[in-house]
Amino acid sequence: xxxxxxxxxxxxxxxxSIAIAQDDEYQVKETKTVLGKNTKARGFGSLDLKVSKFKNxxxxxxxxxxxxxxxxxxxxxxxxxxxxxxxxxxxxxPTGKQYLYGGYGGLVLGAVIAPREIVHIYIPVLIGAGGMExxxxxxxxxxxxxxxxxxxxxxFVVEPGVEIEINMTKFFKIGIGGSYRxxxxxxxxxxTDNDLSNFSGQISFKFGSFR
Numbered sequence: 001x002x003x004x005x006x007x008x009x010x011x012x013x014x015x016x017s018i019a020i021a022q023d024d025e026y027q028v029k030e031t032k033t034v035l036g037k038n039t040k041a042r043g044f045g046s047l048d049l050k051v052s053k054f055k056n057x058x059x060x061x062x063x064x065x066x067x068x069x070x071x072x073x074x075x076x077x078x079x080x081x082x083x084x085x086x087x088x089x090x091x092x093x094p095t096g097k098q099y100l101y102g103g104y105g106g107l108v109l110g111a112v113i114a115p116r117e118i119v120h121i122y123i124p125v126l127i128g129a130g131g132m133e134x135x136x137x138x139x140x141x142x143x144x145x146x147x148x149x150x151x152x153x154x155x156f157v158v159e160p161g162v163e164i165e166i167n168m169t170k171f172f173k174i175g176i177g178g179s180y181r182x183x184x185x186x187x188x189x190x191x192t193d194n195d196l197s198n199f200s201g202q203i204s205f206k207f208g209s210f211r
Contacts (some may be wrong), residue, residue, distance in 0.1 A: 006169065009060050010038075010073065021172075025130075029042070031161060033085030040071055041069070041070050042072075042194055042208060043067070043209065044065060044067070044129070045065075045206070045208060046064060046066055046142060046205065046206040047062075047204055048062070048065060048079075050200070050202040052198050052200070052201075054083075054195065054196060055089045055195040055196075058085075059085050059087045062081065062082060063079060063080050063081030063082060063105070065108050066208075071204045072115040072210065073111060074112075075109065075124065076109060077110075079105055079106065079128075081103050082103060083100065083103060087099065087101075088100075100134055100191070103131070104129065104130025104155075104157045104159075105126075106157065108124055108125070108126050109122035109124070109125050110123060110125065112165070113154045115208050119163065121164065121165070123161070123200050124160040125158070126157070128156075128157055130154070130155055130183075132186065132191070133152040133157070134151050147161065152188075153186045153187040154185075154186075154194070155186035156183070156205050157184075158182045161180060162178065166210070167210065168186070173205075173206040174203070175203065175204035176202075176204075177202060179200050179202065181199075181200060183197045
């Protein structure tokens with residue numbers, strides 16, 4: 001009996017010594033993560049101007065995007081854009097032109113290639129949603145006008161793009177590039193998803209800590 005007790009104590013002590021050794025090893029080896037402890041996160045904001053087409057009519061979209069840049073290479077943020085010019089077209093109502101209003105926004109993911117170089121590449125992707133409204137020329141005269149017409153719809157949007165960025169200073173960049181606005185799930189009588197989807201040319205003015 002005594003031998004069994006001594007043997008049990010020895011086995012317990014051995015197991016405890018292994019557990020303590022493993023615990024010390026885990027303390028030396030830190031838990032591995034996607035972003036290391038030396039990852040640097042810096043904030044930025046950008047004013048963006050986009051020229052595009054909606055149902056064959058040229059339009060200007062103005063918006064912003066911003067967030068954080070991780071290690072000067074990976075971008076995580078939010079962005080949003082809205083129509084600032086009149087987009088008119090002939091719709092289902094033969095008595096007058098129809099007008100398009102609206103915008104979109106969402107999550108922005110991006111990658112920066114060779115950020116230390118004066119001229120480098122930025123590849124962003126916006127994933128989100130938006131809304132558009134179609135009105136006739138009398139819409140803004142008020143709802144007392146019986147001739148006004150309006151329809152609206154939400155939609156899903158994905159907009160990948162590419163920009164050439166120029167480091168003007170350590171706190172200011174200019175980006176010039178293009179993107180493709182891919183819209184689906186809209187439900188408008190006068191305009192289709194393909195009418196809303198198109199290429200855009202853009203220029204961006206970015207402010208932040210890019211060191």
